[in-house]
Amino acid sequence: MKKKIIVLTGAGISAESGLKTFRDADGLWEGYNVEDVATPEAWQRDSRLVQKFYNERRKAVREAKPNAAHLALKKLESAYDVLIITQNIDDLHERAGSSHIMHLHGEIMYARSSKNPALLYYLDGKDIHEGDHCELGSQLRPHVVWFGEPVPMITKAMHEMPSADIIILVGSSLVVYPAAGLLEFAGTDVPVYVIDPKIPEVRIQNTLIKIEENASLGVPALVDRLLKN
Numbered sequence: 001m002k003k004k005i006i007v008l009t010g011a012g013i014s015a016e017s018g019l020k021t022f023r024d025a026d027g028l029w030e031g032y033n034v035e036d037v038a039t040p041e042a043w044q045r046d047s048r049l050v051q052k053f054y055n056e057r058r059k060a061v062r063e064a065k066p067n068a069a070h071l072a073l074k075k076l077e078s079a080y081d082v083l084i085i086t087q088n089i090d091d092l093h094e095r096a097g098s099s100h101i102m103h104l105h106g107e108i109m110y111a112r113s114s115k116n117p118a119l120l121y122y123l124d125g126k127d128i129h130e131g132d133h134c135e136l137g138s139q140l141r142p143h144v145v146w147f148g149e150p151v152p153m154i155t156k157a158m159h160e161m162p163s164a165d166i167i168i169l170v171g172s173s174l175v176v177y178p179a180a181g182l183l184e185f186a187g188t189d190v191p192v193y194v195i196d197p198k199i200p201e202v203r204i205q206n207t208l209i210k211i212e213e214n215a216s217l218g219v220p221a222l223v224d225r226l227l228k229n
Contacts, residue, residue, distance in 0.1 A: 002081040005226075006164040007073055008182060009086040009093070012171020012196055013215040017064040017092055030056070039147050047139065048130055054142040055127040058108050061090045062125070069170065069219035070096035076223050080166075085157050087172060087179050089144050102160075104153050104179050110143035117152070154178045161185035167192045167206075168222065171215050174200040193222055 011021040020030060029037065030053075036042050037053040074097040076082045084093050084101045089108040093101045113119035113134035120143055121134070132140045145151055157179075161167075167186055174180040183192065188205045195211045195218035202208055211218040 002079065003165040004081040004083070004163055005076060005166045005168060006160060006186075007076075007082065007084045007168045007170065008172060008179075009084060009088060009170045010172025010179075011088065012173075013067075013069050013219075014064070014088050014090050014092060015171070016067045016069065016214060016216045017090075019060060019064050019088075019090055019092075034147065038144075040149060043141065043146070047141075050142075051128050051130065054108065054144070057089075058123070058127060061092075061108055064090065064092065066092045066096035067216045069215035070098070072220040072223040074098050076226065079227055083160060083164075085160070085182065102153055102157055104145070104151055104157060106142070106144035108142060108144060111140040112143040114138040114141050151178055154182075157182055158185050162187055164190055166190065166226070168195065168219075169193065169202075170195045170219060172196070172200065174202065195219055195222065 032053055037050050043050050070092050073082065073084060077099060082098065082100060084098055085104060086093060086101060087104050089103065089106050091107065091109050109123055111121045111123055111128050113136055115134065115136045115138035119134050121140065128140050128142065134140055161182055162185060164186055167190055169192060183202065183204050186206065190206055191209060192206045193209045193211060194202060195213060195215060197212060197214050199210050199212055211222060
């Protein structure tokens with residue numbers, strides 16, 4: 001039976017594929033105030049601006065490519081049961097070939113109903129425009145979790161954490177909750193590898209192995225080490 005590795009990925013792994021986040025520039029996300037494009041209030045106030053912003057982000061994701069870190073995590077599946085729990089809304093893990101991915105904050109390549117969050121629609125190269133409606137007649141919106149909204153997948157992620165034999169944390173600042181609290185649900189005897197050029201403060205009892213590198217360097221090196229073992 002394969003050992004289970006849970007990989008927690010944050011913005012740092014996608015940044016190396018050219019995708020920026022609001023934490024890069026003091027609360028600005030590609031020149032926009034987060035409050036103007038990533039909250040339910042912003043949607044109510046100016047849905048056209050929000051749609052424009054996410055259409056631009058979707059275009060950037062389509063143009064980005066998985067980097068060496070994404071590709072290395074796929075290699076881990078040859079010897080381990082690997083679950084990726086990501087805070088990222090892009091599809092770079094999927095395009096790298098990873099089999100088991102849980103998106104905590106949604107997926108930008110999908111639209112969803114404003115009336116029923118369970119109604120999802122794969123965009124398949126398209127954007128979302130005003131007047132694009134779901135089958136219930138409500139406006140489609142990006143399938144992302146905005147600030148101030150609940151995180152539907154967090155409970156499932158919490159239940160997965162105790163089953164890990166190894167945990168790898170990549171490119172996360174551990175400041176966005178509830179995702180930042182997931183490590184607290186792991187067994188205290190489980191080793192936690194932390195890969196980041198700026199190692200975040202991690203307040204857990206587990207053995208921490210710190211790899212102070214960018215994801216595209218640190219992840220492949222760690223994967224090679226784990227596969228040799």
